[in-house]
Amino acid sequence: MSTIDKNDMTHFRKLELKQHGPVYRFFNNMLKNPYVLIAPAEIIALGTTIFALGYCIFMSFMKWDMITGERTFVGLYNYKYIFHDELFLTSLKNTIVFMILTVFVGVIFKVLIGVFLNKNKPLHNLVQTIMFTPYIIATVAIAVIFKYMMMPNGGVFNSMLAKLHLPTSEWYMGTKSALMSLAFISIWQGMGYGVLIVISGLRAIPNHVYEAARLDKAGRTKTFFKITVPLLSPTIFYLLVTSSVGAFTTFDIVAMMTDGGPHNATYMLAYYVYMQGLRFMNYGRAMAASVVLLVITSGLSIINFTLAGKKVHYQ
Amino acid sequence: MAIVMKDIKKQYVGTTKPVMEHFDLTIEDGSFTVLLGPSGCGKTTALRMIAGLEDVTDGRIYIDENDVTDVDPGDRNIAMVFQNYAIYPHMTVRGNIEFGLKNYKIEKEEIKQRVDYVLALTGLSEYSERKPAQLSGGQRQRVALARAISKSPKAFLMDEPLSNLDAKLRTQMRSEMIQLYNRLKCTFIYVTHDQTEAMTMGTDIVVIYKGVIQQHGTPEEVYKSPANLFVAQFIGDPGMNALKLSSGGFVGFKPREAQIGAAEGDGLKIKGKVLTREYMGYDYMITIDIGCGNIVIRNKQHVEVDQELDLFIPQTALYYFDENQNRTETVQTGSVAEVFHVDD
Ligand SMILES: Nc1ncnc2c1ncn2[C@@H]1O[C@H](COP(=O)(O)OP(=O)(O)O)[C@@H](O)[C@H]1O
Numbered sequence: 001m002s003t004i005d006k007n008d009m010t011h012f013r014k015l016e017l018k019q020h021g022p023v024y025r026f027f028n029n030m031l032k033n034p035y036v037l038i039a040p041a042e043i044i045a046l047g048t049t050i051f052a053l054g055y056c057i058f059m060s061f062m063k064w065d066m067i068t069g070e071r072t073f074v075g076l077y078n079y080k081y082i083f084h085d086e087l088f089l090t091s092l093k094n095t096i097v098f099m100i101l102t103v104f105v106g107v108i109f110k111v112l113i114g115v116f117l118n119k120n121k122p123l124h125n126l127v128q129t130i131m132f133t134p135y136i137i138a139t140v141a142i143a144v145i146f147k148y149m150m151m152p153n154g155g156v157f158n159s160m161l162a163k164l165h166l167p168t169s170e171w172y173m174g175t176k177s178a179l180m181s182l183a184f185i186s187i188w189q190g191m192g193y194g195v196l197i198v199i200s201g202l203r204a205i206p207n208h209v210y211e212a213a214r215l216d217k218a219g220r221t222k223t224f225f226k227i228t229v230p231l232l233s234p235t236i237f238y239l240l241v242t243s244s245v246g247a248f249t250t251f252d253i254v255a256m257m258t259d260g261g262p263h264n265a266t267y268m269l270a271y272y273v274y275m276q277g278l279r280f281m282n283y284g285r286a287m288a289a290s291v292v293l294l295v296i297t298s299g300l301s302i303i304n305f306t307l308a309g310k311k312v313h314y315q
Numbered sequence: 316m317a318i319v320m321k322d323i324k325k326q327y328v329g330t331t332k333p334v335m336e337h338f339d340l341t342i343e344d345g346s347f348t349v350l351l352g353p354s355g356c357g358k359t360t361a362l363r364m365i366a367g368l369e370d371v372t373d374g375r376i377y378i379d380e381n382d383v384t385d386v387d388p389g390d391r392n393i394a395m396v397f398q399n400y401a402i403y404p405h406m407t408v409r410g411n412i413e414f415g416l417k418n419y420k421i422e423k424e425e426i427k428q429r430v431d432y433v434l435a436l437t438g439l440s441e442y443s444e445r446k447p448a449q450l451s452g453g454q455r456q457r458v459a460l461a462r463a464i465s466k467s468p469k470a471f472l473m474d475e476p477l478s479n480l481d482a483k484l485r486t487q488m489r490s491e492m493i494q495l496y497n498r499l500k501c502t503f504i505y506v507t508h509d510q511t512e513a514m515t516m517g518t519d520i521v522v523i524y525k526g527v528i529q530q531h532g533t534p535e536e537v538y539k540s541p542a543n544l545f546v547a548q549f550i551g552d553p554g555m556n557a558l559k560l561s562s563g564g565f566v567g568f569k570p571r572e573a574q575i576g577a578a579e580g581d582g583l584k585i586k587g588k589v590l591t592r593e594y595m596g597y598d599y600m601i602t603i604d605i606g607c608g609n610i611v612i613r614n615k616q617h618v619e620v621d622q623e624l625d626l627f628i629p630q631t632a633l634y635y636f637d638e639n640q641n642r643t644e645t646v647q648t649g650s651v652a653e654v655f656h657v658d659d
């Protein structure tokens with residue numbers, strides 16, 4: 001009977017390697033590098049974003065005459081212009097208000113409704129499914145539907161309010177109510193998705209933790225704030241990040257419903273960029289405004305990740 | 316504090332068969348009562364009903380003569396340790412213990428004293444500011460214990476608290492648990508499927524099978540005089556060998572009572588062939604094919620696989636069971652039909 005010692009084993013391994021040629025070994029080694037494996041996707045993603053980003057930043061320092069096609073370097077002129085532009089400042093303000101409304105009110109409702117719907121009963125599941133549908137409907141369609149429903153004269157909303165003897169509203173036609181109306185639609189549209197995320201977050205919290213809380217004589221409110229919210233914080237955090245960035249880039253409901261009106265009450269950054277660039281052909285200004293938009297959204301993400309991230313409990 | 320379950324019925328919503336019916340159990344004040352039985356027999360259900368985490372379908376539960384059937388878990392003056400610890404993952408060790416105490420509106424000074432006391436008692440003082448994720452399994456178990464102790468409850472309910480620990484830690488925690496019981500001297504209700512745990516820790520053992528209490532007694536009682544064949548086969552390492560007789564009754568003997576070699580005198584004589592031999596340190600666990608099934612004995616004598624053996628069990632070591640599998644003093648006679656195992 002022959003014995004196999006350590007030396008023999010290494011010998012076997014060498015033999016095995018020798019069976020492959022140099023080309024095989026080269027690719028074999030290369031494919032062990034994770035960066036090589038994600039490279040195709042990364043190249044496409046970076047190529048499309050980085051190129052666009054660089055081009056955008058570059059163009060924000062230029063004046064581009066659409067008739068002659070001539071581009072001239074104007075330094076910070078475009079930035080100076082937009083920051084002195086009443087309309088830009090208004091749209092900046094509107095965007096911030098819109099974001100605060102949709103993000104905070106939205107997240108609060110998503111969590112509350114999520115907690116309420118988190119029961120595996122047929123009715124709860126049905127409601128959850130129905131709530132999700134707006135998310136898969138194109139925003140354009142939603143905007144059209146709401147345009148009719150929120151019509152101050154003869155719209156469903158006001159007719160219902162009138163029937164219930166409640167005060168009616170101007171909705172998107174009123175200077176004061178327009179931004180709120182858009183925020184309402186935006187929250188409504190994202191509700192189903194948010195609730196779904198919240199419910200999946202809630203399902204990840206083990207039931208025995210709640211039982212321990214019951215034995216610890218924690219009431220409903222206390223359980224919600226001291227157990228559910230902290231354990232749901234990664235989910236809440238995710239919703240905060242995605243919805244705040246989403247709010248800043250809101251464009252389609254504005255374009256479909258209000259064109260920024262009435263009296264610029266719903267003029268928002270993304271719409272400003274669109275109008276400057278594609279209507280007034282002020283490419284430089286549009287690019288400068290979109291760089292501002294970029295800085296704000298990246299800033300938001302950074303703030304979210306650092307400040308909120310500290311309070312987030314990751315298990 | 317005596318805990319009484321009176322004529323309890325429990326049927327989970329959406330199931331067709333009740334877990335238990337007419338379940339009566341009295342747990343003596345200050346006892347270390349172990350609910351012991353195979354998986355699925357209803358131990359956890361019984362414990363959770365005492366805790367108030369599960370509703371009873373029918374019947375009443377009393378703690379200290381007070382009907383607590385409709386009382387919230389938090390107001391039953393009990394503490395529970397779960398199998399998976401159920402500590403709050405987002406709170407520090409201290410926070411975990413404080414949480415309940417705050418809800419009971421205990422004064423700040425007193426909370427601090429109690430927390431420091433239980434941390435010292437469970438050897439967690441230096442870990443008080445750590446999060447559960449930074450603790451080992453044994454330490455988390457201690458946090459759960461500390462949290463329970465801090466409430467100075469009248470009774471501790473524990474559901475397989477040691478089953479997630481490795482063997483060595485389990486032995487250690489077992490001894491700590493006994494020390495804790497001796498120190499606190501309050502009622503412990505302990506659920507396990509492990510008869511060794513039950514025998515070593517309990518002052519009282521309640522053997523449950525299919526939602527029915529088979530026997531309620533001291534460890535000595537359930538070991539030495541099992542009420543029926545199920546208890547006889549469930550208790551012991553391994554349990555009793557039972558032979559079904561042509562008359563319908565059973566004769567049984569404990570694995571350690573079988574002597575190897577032919578012998579004279581009154582008793583049971585069996586011939587068989589060794590199937591397996593497992594070395595257990597002090598002795599061997601030997602599985603023997605006796606023709607109508609396999610039996611297991613424990614013996615210090617070295618035997619070889621396939622060896623033919625004569626076994627002798629003295630008359631005094633024999634247990635008899637009637638055709639309903641209940642223990643009887645009446646000697647059961649008849650030819651051996653088969654080796655019998657209570658199915659579980
Ligand atoms: N929440 C539940 N819903 C339905 N059936 C359950 C539930 N919990 C336990 N059961 C059933 O009740 C029986 C007893 O379970 P359990 O008390 O957990 O047993 P043990 O703790 O003794 O293993 C089992 O048959 C189990 O499947």
Ligand SMILES: [Mg+2]
Nearest residue numbers: 355358359360
């Ligand atoms: Mg159980």
